[in-house]
Amino acid sequence: MNDKPKWIRTARCEDIPLREGRSVRFGEREIAIFNLGDRFVAISNRCPHRDGPLSEGIVSGNTVVCPLHAWKVGLDTGDVERPADTLACVETFRVRVEAGFILVEMPLEGAEKKQAPGICIEHGGLPVVPKPPRMGIDDSDIRNIRA
Amino acid sequence: MNGSNEQSNGNGNANRERLVVVGNGMAGVACVEQILKHSKKFEITIFGDETHVNYNRILLSSVLAGEKSADDIVLNSLEWYEQNGIRLRLGVRVTGVDPAQKTVTVDDGSVTAFDKLLLATGSSPLIPSLDWVQKEGVYVFRSIDDTRALLERARPGTKAVVIGGGLLGLEAARGLQVQGCDVTVVHLMDRLMERQLDPTGGGYLKAKMECMGVKVLLNKSTTEILGNGKAEGVAFKEGPSIEADFVVVAAGIRPNTELGRKASLQVNRGIVVNDHMETSHPDIFAVGECVEHKGICYGLVAPLFEQGKVLAATITGNKGPTYEGTVLAAKLKIMGVDVFSAGDFNDKAPGTDAVRYEDAALGIYKKITIRDGKLAGVILVGDTSDSHRYMDWLRAGTDLTAMRKQLLFPSPVADAGLDTAQMPDHETVCGCLGVSKGAIIQAIHKKGVNTLAQLKECTRASTGCGSCTELCQQLLKAVAPEFQEETRKTLCKCVPFAEDNLREILRSQKLRSVQEVLDIYGNGTGCEVCKPALSYMMDMIWCGDHEEDRSARFVNDRVHANIQKDGTFSVVPRIRGGVTSPAELRRIADVADKYNVPMVKITGSQRIDLLGVRKSDLPKIWADLGMPSGQAYTKGVRMVKTCVGTEFCRFGVQDSTSAGIELERRLENLFTPHKVKMGAVGCPRNCAEATVKDIGIIGQEGSWQVVVGGAAGKSVRKADLLVTVASTEEALSAAEIFFQYYRENANYLERTYGFLERLGIEKVRKETVYAPEPVRQGLLDRLHKSKALAQDAWLEGETPRHPTQFIQIEPIERIPL
Numbered sequence: 001m002n003d004k005p006k007w008i009r010t011a012r013c014e015d016i017p018l019r020e021g022r023s024v025r026f027g028e029r030e031i032a033i034f035n036l037g038d039r040f041v042a043i044s045n046r047c048p049h050r051d052g053p054l055s056e057g058i059v060s061g062n063t064v065v066c067p068l069h070a071w072k073v074g075l076d077t078g079d080v081e082r083p084a085d086t087l088a089c090v091e092t093f094r095v096r097v098e099a100g101f102i103l104v105e106m107p108l109e110g111a112e113k114k115q116a117p118g119i120c121i122e123h124g125g126l127p128v129v130p131k132p133p134r135m136g137i138d139d140s141d142i143r144n145i146r147a
Numbered sequence: 148m149n150g151s152n153e154q155s156n157g158n159g160n161a162n163r164e165r166l167v168v169v170g171n172g173m174a175g176v177a178c179v180e181q182i183l184k185h186s187k188k189f190e191i192t193i194f195g196d197e198t199h200v201n202y203n204r205i206l207l208s209s210v211l212a213g214e215k216s217a218d219d220i221v222l223n224s225l226e227w228y229e230q231n232g233i234r235l236r237l238g239v240r241v242t243g244v245d246p247a248q249k250t251v252t253v254d255d256g257s258v259t260a261f262d263k264l265l266l267a268t269g270s271s272p273l274i275p276s277l278d279w280v281q282k283e284g285v286y287v288f289r290s291i292d293d294t295r296a297l298l299e300r301a302r303p304g305t306k307a308v309v310i311g312g313g314l315l316g317l318e319a320a321r322g323l324q325v326q327g328c329d330v331t332v333v334h335l336m337d338r339l340m341e342r343q344l345d346p347t348g349g350g351y352l353k354a355k356m357e358c359m360g361v362k363v364l365l366n367k368s369t370t371e372i373l374g375n376g377k378a379e380g381v382a383f384k385e386g387p388s389i390e391a392d393f394v395v396v397a398a399g400i401r402p403n404t405e406l407g408r409k410a411s412l413q414v415n416r417g418i419v420v421n422d423h424m425e426t427s428h429p430d431i432f433a434v435g436e437c438v439e440h441k442g443i444c445y446g447l448v449a450p451l452f453e454q455g456k457v458l459a460a461t462i463t464g465n466k467g468p469t470y471e472g473t474v475l476a477a478k479l480k481i482m483g484v485d486v487f488s489a490g491d492f493n494d495k496a497p498g499t500d501a502v503r504y505e506d507a508a509l510g511i512y513k514k515i516t517i518r519d520g521k522l523a524g525v526i527l528v529g530d531t532s533d534s535h536r537y538m539d540w541l542r543a544g545t546d547l548t549a550m551r552k553q554l555l556f557p558s559p560v561a562d563a564g565l566d567t568a569q570m571p572d573h574e575t576v577c578g579c580l581g582v583s584k585g586a587i588i589q590a591i592h593k594k595g596v597n598t599l600a601q602l603k604e605c606t607r608a609s610t611g612c613g614s615c616t617e618l619c620q621q622l623l624k625a626v627a628p629e630f631q632e633e634t635r636k637t638l639c640k641c642v643p644f645a646e647d648n649l650r651e652i653l654r655s656q657k658l659r660s661v662q663e664v665l666d667i668y669g670n671g672t673g674c675e676v677c678k679p680a681l682s683y684m685m686d687m688i689w690c691g692d693h694e695e696d697r698s699a700r701f702v703n704d705r706v707h708a709n710i711q712k713d714g715t716f717s718v719v720p721r722i723r724g725g726v727t728s729p730a731e732l733r734r735i736a737d738v739a740d741k742y743n744v745p746m747v748k749i750t751g752s753q754r755i756d757l758l759g760v761r762k763s764d765l766p767k768i769w770a771d772l773g774m775p776s777g778q779a780y781t782k783g784v785r786m787v788k789t790c791v792g793t794e795f796c797r798f799g800v801q802d803s804t805s806a807g808i809e810l811e812r813r814l815e816n817l818f819t820p821h822k823v824k825m826g827a828v829g830c831p832r833n834c835a836e837a838t839v840k841d842i843g844i845i846g847q848e849g850s851w852q853v854v855v856g857g858a859a860g861k862s863v864r865k866a867d868l869l870v871t872v873a874s875t876e877e878a879l880s881a882a883e884i885f886f887q888y889y890r891e892n893a894n895y896l897e898r899t900y901g902f903l904e905r906l907g908i909e910k911v912r913k914e915t916v917y918a919p920e921p922v923r924q925g926l927l928d929r930l931h932k933s934k935a936l937a938q939d940a941w942l943e944g945e946t947p948r949h950p951t952q953f954i955q956i957e958p959i960e961r962i963p964l
Contacts, residue, residue: 008958009959011956011958015951051714052714053710053714058701058702060641061671065674067701101959
């Protein structure tokens with residue numbers, strides 16, 4: 001096994017339409033790759049709220065809006081921008097384009113283990129503020145659910 | 148309306164003096180409004196060479212930019228002229244004045260006598276060389292007709308050159324750029340709006356214009372418009388020429404003084420008037436841009452209102468008030484480019500101090516000049532929210548010595564209402580029409596004004612440039628006992644327009660992609676609120692003749708299935724009227740087996756839902772089902788729930804099953820502002836719950852009731868009766884008419900019940916089933932046009948719009964395990 005982070009060829013540039021996302025699976029991971037016109041970005045495909053597939057969200061500038069309950073996640077930072085009071089974030093991945101392919105940098109196997117689920121490295125290891133389990137969905141959740 | 152009134156000239160009511168007004172523009176008509184306030188003693192005739200009633204000329208730039216229609220900027224309707232007994236002669240030009248005989252000659256040969264003559268002839272665009280305008284493709288920007296001609300000419304991608312970087316030139320440039328033109332502004336001076344801005348302010352403005360996509364060339368002296376008979380480019384003294392498909396000349400204005408000269412009045416640059424607005428002839432008066440007062444010719448709106456007030460007093464025999472000149476203030480009316488300038492901003496004059504603030508990153512520049520402890524001038528770029536305070540200081544000559552430390556940033560006001568509360572009564576709210584806070588409060592108390600529209604009607608406040616609208620609203624809110632906010636909610640922060648405005652903008656600007664709207668009228672990025680709304684508008688207005696941008700659609704409308712909490716999808720095939728067959732049911736069962744569908748559910752809408760389907764299985768499932776999409780995932784036509792009606796039921800009096808299936812067939816595959824659920828029942832027992840559906844048809848003996856606006860979801864509402872008709876066809880047609888009316892007029896995500904409550908059933912009836920035949924037919928025609936182009940979305944299973952639309956991408960190089 002390599003001890004360096006590995007760049008993975010994921011998809012062709014033309015696989016991802018402008019201002020849309022697509023998900024790519026690697027073993028256990030699912031990564032959402034977005035085409036922002038001037039660049040591609042990659043984040044984990046799971047919304048920290050209720051695991052919504054972020055790759056299916058509407059892109060708004062450099063954020064994506066989760067299709068389930070409209071949480072908004074920064075595509076460059078991985079930070080959750082809405083709701084404003086949460087410290088949750090999603091993992092981000094470095095991306096480069098080479099010969100028409102989108103390459104995504106996968107962290108080391110070992111490094112991956114260090115990053116326990118629910119802990120955000122970018123926020124100095126602060127744990128994600130646990131959301132109390134809710135009995136129903138409140139209004140702000142319903143507002144943006146379509147259909 | 149023209150030409151039939153002359154016979155009464157000269158022999159009218161002997162008691163009334165004849166007042167002839169030459170010019171039907173803002174100055175002339177505003178002055179007449181003031182005269183009517185003083186006295187009704189005049190028999191008034193107004194001549195206008197345009198064919199329009201008086202409109203707000205300063206908002207033409209908004210018409211060019213598609214933010215307003217020509218109708219929106221009308222100031223005085225024909226009824227106003229009629230109600231005030233004013234003879235209006237449009238489309239004719241007064242060519243001569245005989246000051247001795249006291250008559251005017253009109254270009255149709257008629258002669259009209261006057262006792263008093265008011266010249267309000269305005270100004271004309273300054274054309275540096277006559278050769279220029281003889282070429283095709285050279286325009287000016289002064290009137291509604293000019294604006295229409297420009298709108299006609301402006302096409303996406305055409306190269307437009309605007310000569311002149313003043314207020315008018317920049318507004319024209321922005322309008323043309325919104326129309327999709329590739330616009331260059333060329334300006335003679337070293338900075339834009341040099342009469343209103345210092346070099347720094349000019350630099351900020353240039354950066355803003357360039358940021359919006361308008362090119363700016365400074366220090367360019369135009370020598371020639373190139374092209375043989377037709378504009379092809381513009382040549383400069385200072386170097387290479389540039390190409391142009393058409394050219395707009397906005398190089399300044401020239402007062403129209405010909406009639407003044409013909410009447411032998413004293414004329415310099417403009418018709419000379421004194422402080423009482425009298426000319427050198429005792430019975431001839433002049434107002435507006437055609438006059439010169441103390442050596443100054445004004446080209447802005449506020450002075451002409453002030454002049455009109457003084458003149459009205461003088462001409463009605465109430466001579467006393469004097470006009471002493473106007474503090475010049477100018478505001479650039481370009482959305483997103485805030486520029487305000489007033490007074491004398493020259494800080495080089497002796498005894499003048501300047502106070503400045505700049506934030507280049509935010510594009511904000513403020514500068515005020517102070518002389519003898521008082522405000523002398525102000526420049527605001529990027530943030531003009533304080534312009535009222537500065538104008539008040541300027542007008543009142545407020546001593547600022549004690550406030551020196553807070554001139555640019557007053558201590559914040561905790562309560563927003565306090566801001567207006569602190570304004571003294573004499574402070575001007577509407578600078579254009581000179582309406583003070585006191586006048587507004589008086590109107591509210593004495594005339595019972597409660598809405599902005601009433602305030603406009605009553606005081607004229609905010610009908611000029613409109614920049615005081617917010618302030619007027621605040622005053623109304625604070626003072627009016629029954630203040631009613633006009634319910635014009637904007638779509639969202641990204642695109643700050645009301646949805647009916649946006650629909651108008653899309654239509655008039657022929658905008659055919661969501662991104663285009665966001666770029667021109669919004670923040671360029673959009674969000675999950677505005678993108679689907681704009682996508683809907685595009686589809687409704689252009690019916691397929693637009694660029695369908697799937698990135699602006701919610702995921703359900705990208706994959707034509709309803710996303711579930713675990714990221715899987717649900718599949719609901721269309722089963723019209725809830726009537727299916729054994730073969731169809733077998734296919735559904737087989738599909739459920741083959742794809743291991745975790746749940747098969749009968750829905751509340753007489754349909755079958757296959758839940759827990761993976762995205763990549765969708766196209767295969769659709770193909771195996773061989774049924775069209777039930778649109779259960781979108782804002783569109785969901786279903787028509789039916790009862791068995793006369794076919795089986797012993798109580799049924801109408802064939803509701805067939806009617807419901809036909810209704811579904813006519814409306815399916817169309818998008819709507821929100822989901823539309825329908826019902827058709829064969830008797831008033833209402834077994835398929837038509838009275839709580841968006842559209843319901845209820846069979847009765849010998850007739851159908853068509854009901855609309857029902858709901859049994861988050862809100863529960865009994866539908867309103869739209870109309871009762873005899874035949875099934877009439878019932879279906881009424882449903883179609885309402886359906887299209889809802890599509891065209893509701894806001895996105897507004898269900899029919901909210902729509903009905905907002906508009907009221909009477910209005911809806913009047914504009915649908917009781918509307919004149921052509922209106923009803925128009926709604927039907929547009930519906931049928933959309934319907935002809937609408938397709939079953941599931942056909943994309945075979946011919947996807949994008950190769951990876953339904954595909955789970957697998958990495959090309961797998962991670963080594």
